[in-house]
Amino acid sequence: MTTVQTTTADRVASVTSFLRTFTSRYASVLPTLAAVGVLLLLLMGAQSRFGNFVSPGNMSALLLDNAYLMILAVGMTFVIVTAGIDLSVGSVMAFTGILGASMLSTGVPVYIAVPIMLGGGATIGLLLGVLVQYFNVQPFIATLAGLFLARGLAYVVSLSSIRVEEPSLLWLQATRFRLGDWYITPTGIIAIVVVATGALVMHFTRFGRTVYAIGGSEQSARLMGLNVARTKVMVYVISGFCGRLAGLVLTAYSGAGYPRNGIGTELDVIAVVVIGGTLLTGGRGYVLGSMVGVFVFGTIKSVISFMGAEQSWTHIIVGALLLVFIVVQRAIVARSDRPR
Amino acid sequence: MTKILKHRLFWPAAALVSLLAVNIIANQSFARITMRDGQLYGALIDILRQSAPLMLVALGMTLVIATRGIDLSVGAIMAVSGAVALTIIDSSPSPGSLGTVAVAVVVALLVSLVLGAWNGFLVSVLGIQPIIATLVLMLAGRGVALLITGGAITTVNSAPLKFIASGYLFILPFAFFISVAAIATVGLLERRTALGVLTEAVGINPEASRLAGVRARGIKWSAYVASGLLAGIAGVIYASNISAADANAAGFLIELYAILAVVLGGTSLMGGKFSIAGTVIGVLTVQTLGSTILFFGVPSAQSPVVFAAVVILVVLLQSDLVHRTAKRVWSQVRAEFTSSNQQDTEVAS
Incomplete structure (x- = not known):
């Protein structure tokens, strides 16, 4: 009898010690795991409430509706891991969309229009990166200028919405590759490719490791002889490119360019990245985590539309969730910073 | 002469004066101020009147930035404050009475005060980065404002409310007196008491000032409370100006313009030394620039390009490399x- 009791006690002890080791060893994964937990809870809750929520069609739509957000989140993850921030992504996305739509409507062939759409964002990103790195401008202010610049330029191109009738661009959205009831559009494939590329670059290249090193401590990274300057400029270029790609995807998704698109999207993206477990102080974060964050955001949005409630609840709930996650992050950082 | 050149308000003031000069040269009627029924009218008076919300928000932002923080939620607080005030007035039996408006404004300001205190709590007690702590309210605040107004734009017809933004006291707009009162209050509190010096100490080195016995937590907290309250007043003025609570448009992008005004006024975003007079000049510059852009026939939607150019120019002028x-x-x-x-x-x- 006593032996049984001791084994139970032992087991409890071993479980708690396992948990302790796990949490201290994988502290940086915990927020992402928490996001996965929240996502599963949301899906299960919605499924039990509505009965038909976790259906292939609905889940496929989740990827389709949030493809642009996912692409933006990948770029933002790179920037935030270096302890920077990019406020310009929403405006860059709108500018790309309206620029592309206006070029196509004036008869510019699509094989010229699309490269211009993608190339210009990298240029804005380059400008911001140079401001941050070589002129020591705070990322917040430099990208704020980028926000104003791209938004204003979007209105310079056109003050009203322009329809896109280019078949090859609409093809990105209209085509459905089906597998049973599941389907995926070319835009969804683009989003997944971007996530996969981002994750691979972050974890398996010298560039990715430098990004993490800069976020951990820029000074140390420099002393180690890593190329801090080039990497910091590069992350803004990447984020700008992602903004452009998202603009292309959004244009295909909505079938039009509109200069008011993406107002406030930069904040959604930051929220999504933080919920996905990336630390705003830099140095920790995962591209795949940001993808989970996007799914959490998208699920909240579609749950609210299932319930027929006001869409303004989305931002209230996302705000609350953001708060919970930053408090959790704060606790984790405080724990791991404590001298052992 | 060098003393004037070295003064830290020289460049901000020079920018404002040259901007005004460009306007006057381009358009003779710009400087004209006419007297009608004992009230002054003219482009310059308009700038004073219209700058009131931005002035209030920027004053609060100055205090927050001085403590090495930033408050992104001011626009959302403006929206909430306007929504609260107008919903109270709208649901009351006598929307035109002074009492109703007074109650509505006081409640709206109390709500803004609480929201500011919430930001301050997150930053000073929980120690969350200011950008993110205020981002929470920035995201959620507009949603709350939309819920308060039921997703619609609440419009009211109330003379006392209308007076706040468009009324005249003596010969000048009432809104101008509100901003002067705010400038005087903040200026007196910060510069005629030790509060300003303590705020700068907290901004320059929070840890050192804490060790020196400065209550850094309380000072930071009070900066966010002040910012929330001032944003609340700005929200009431905005709502009064259009006699409506528009949860989406109220205070839209104002946080960015306020930050720009503070930076133009020579206060560093790194915290520490701040200048109330600089912020006043910065606000007037931003407002004048806005009306200049409009005057030159650029659609207001395209004005961000000009503001972006100004931001880039200012940060380049401030950078070490240059x-x-x-x-x-x-x-x-x-x-x-x-x-x-x-x-x-x-x-x-």
């Missing part, structure tokens, strides 16, 4: 000048 380059070029020019002078004198002798 300073160093300018100094080197200047010393070279001076060296060449003196050497050619010497040659001249040698030739002469």
